[in-house]
Amino acid sequence: xxxxxxxxxxxxxxxxxxxxxxxxxxxxxxxxxxxxxxxxxxxxxxxxxxxxxxxxxxxxxxxxxxxxxxxxxxxxxxxxxxxxxxxxxxxxxxxxxxxxxxxxxxxxxxxxxxxxxxxxxxxxxxxxxxxxxxxxxxxxxxxxxxxxxxxxxxxxxxxxxxxxxxxxxxxxxxxxxxxxxxxxxxxxxxxxxxxxxxxxxxxxxxxxxxxxxxxxxxxxxxxxxxxxxxxxxxxxxxxxxxxxxxxxxxxxxxxxxxxxxxxxxxxxxxxxxxxxxxxxxxxxxxxxxxxxxxxxxxxxxxxxxxxxxxxxxxxxxxxxxxxxxxxxxxx
Numbered sequence: 406x407x408x409x410x411x412x413x414x415x416x417x418x419x420x421x422x423x424x425x426x427x428x429x430x431x432x433x434x435x436x437x438x439x440x441x442x443x444x445x446x447x448x449x450x451x452x453x454x455x456x457x458x459x460x461x462x463x464x465x466x467x468x469x470x471x472x473x474x475x476x477x478x479x480x481x482x483x484x485x486x487x488x489x490x491x492x493x494x495x496x497x498x499x500x501x502x503x504x505x506x507x508x509x510x511x512x513x514x515x516x517x518x519x520x521x522x523x524x525x526x527x528x529x530x531x532x533x534x535x536x537x538x539x540x541x542x543x544x545x546x547x548x549x550x551x552x553x554x555x556x557x558x559x560x561x562x563x564x565x566x567x568x569x570x571x572x573x574x575x576x577x578x579x580x581x582x583x584x585x586x587x588x589x590x591x592x593x594x595x596x597x598x599x600x601x602x603x604x605x606x607x608x609x610x611x612x613x614x615x616x617x618x619x620x621x622x623x624x625x626x627x628x629x630x631x632x633x634x635x636x637x638x639x640x641x642x643x644x645x646x647x648x649x650x651x652x653x654x655x656x657x658x659x660x661x662x663x664x665x666x667x668x669x670x671x672x673x674x675x676x677x678x679x680x681x682x683x684x685x686x687x688x689x690x691x692x693x694x695x696x697x698x699x700x701x702x703x704x705x706x707x708x709x710x711x712x713x714x715x716x717x718x719x720x721x722x723x724x725x726x727x728x729x730x731x732x733x734x735x736x
Contacts, residue, residue, distance in 0.1 A: 435712055439705055440494075446701045447490045453695065456482050457507040460694045480507050482697075493698060504698025508690055513702045516687060524676070524683035526596070528668035530603035535610050535664075543618025544645065547626060558615055565612035574605040574678045592680040602679040606672055610664055617660065621653040655722055662718040663711075670707045 458477040467473070477483050481492070496502040503513035546555040565573070581601060582590040588601045625631075626649065634644050673685035684703070691699040 431716070435708075438712075439708060442704055442708060443494070443701050444490060446704045447486060447493075447697065450695060450697050450700055451486045451489075455695055457695045457697060458482060461508060480505075489697070493701065503702040506691075506696055506699045508694040508696040508699070509687075513698050516699060517684070517702060517706060520682065520684040520687040523681055524669065524672070524685065527599055527603055527606065527672070527676075527681065527683060528665075530599055531607040531610070531668060532665065534604055534607040535614065538607075538611050539614045539618050540650075543615050544622055544650075546615070546619040547622035550623065555619075558619075562612040562615055565608050570605070570609055571674045571678060573608060574602070574675055577601055577605055578678060592682075602675050602681060605679075606668070606675045614657070614660075614664075617657060618653070621656045622649060625649045625652050658718050658722055662714040666707075666711045666714050669710050 456477065457480055458473050462468075462473055462476060474483075481489060484492075493504055496504065503517075505511075506513050506516050509516045542554075542558060546552070546558055549555060578588070578590060578601070581587045589598050593599060593602070631644055631648070634648070635641075670684065672683070673689050675681070676683045676685040677689065684706075687699070688703050690696070691703060
């Protein structure tokens with residue numbers, strides 16, 4: 406005999422038309438955003454003093470107006486701003502061409518791909534440090550509030566957040582590299598050489614998220630449903646893994662997505678100190694030498710990274726809200 410209607414589980418219908426309409430609106434919004442930001446990037450770079458020809462030749466000691474003018478014409482910088490932008494935009498839309506880097510002397514897509522091969526492993530390792538250290542330590546501090554480890558974590562978190570990131574990196578490079586010889590002081594060329602910069606990159610995030618994880622889990626531990634689970638004989642470990650941590654993840658996902666975006670869009674200070682030629686280094690070089698096409702491509706890359714991350718977080722949050730936050734699942 407079928408169960409009564411009011412006892413049947415809710416059925417969620419999937420509306421493909423509504424999903425398609427939402428995706429179309431998001432694509433239109435994203436296209437308009439990319440178009441506007443790319444034009445603003447061209448305009449601001451054009452208004453800044455100097456240009457790619459002048460900033461490239463002057464550090465070499467070249468002051469001849471004829472040589473600078475010839476390079477400016479070769480790069481197309483003598484054309485009006487509107488013509489430069491429309492030419493770049495047309496090549497991007499029709500051929501997917503991001504342009505030519507006047508500073509690096511290669512295609513912009515090639516320069517960004519090379520930088521991503523450095524920044525991606527660095528960010529992945531930093532994110533691994535963040536998760537491996539923050540989740541267990543934050544959970545322990547929430548379970549043992551005001552303990553020695555909890556108070557020590559509070560002091561260290563405040564200390565790390567109070568010290569500038571470049572100073573932490575310089576201290577690590579000096580003591581671990583110069584004094585102890587544990588890490589290379591030259592440009593890293595092996596995977597183990599990324600441990601020190603990744604740790605310096607992750608330390609401020611660890612200090613911040615350690616307090617966030619502790620606060621969210623401590624609030625979740627006061628929920629009434631945990632008392633019922635304890636009365637049913639459910640172990641604390643099972644409560645944490647099946648109920649507390651999934652619910653805490655939903656609260657931390659938006660903040661975590663922003664941090665991942667900042668990591669993937671380049672870490673200028675860390676890459677500069679440790680001589681890493683990643684996206685942060687490339688962005689700084691492009692701004693210094695007024696590399697117009699590279700600056701515009703980097704801006705588009707950053708916008709796409711944050712947009713994709715926000716969309717992924719929204720979808721994941723919805724999924725966790727339906728599955729993990731609706732009711733306590735049977736253990």
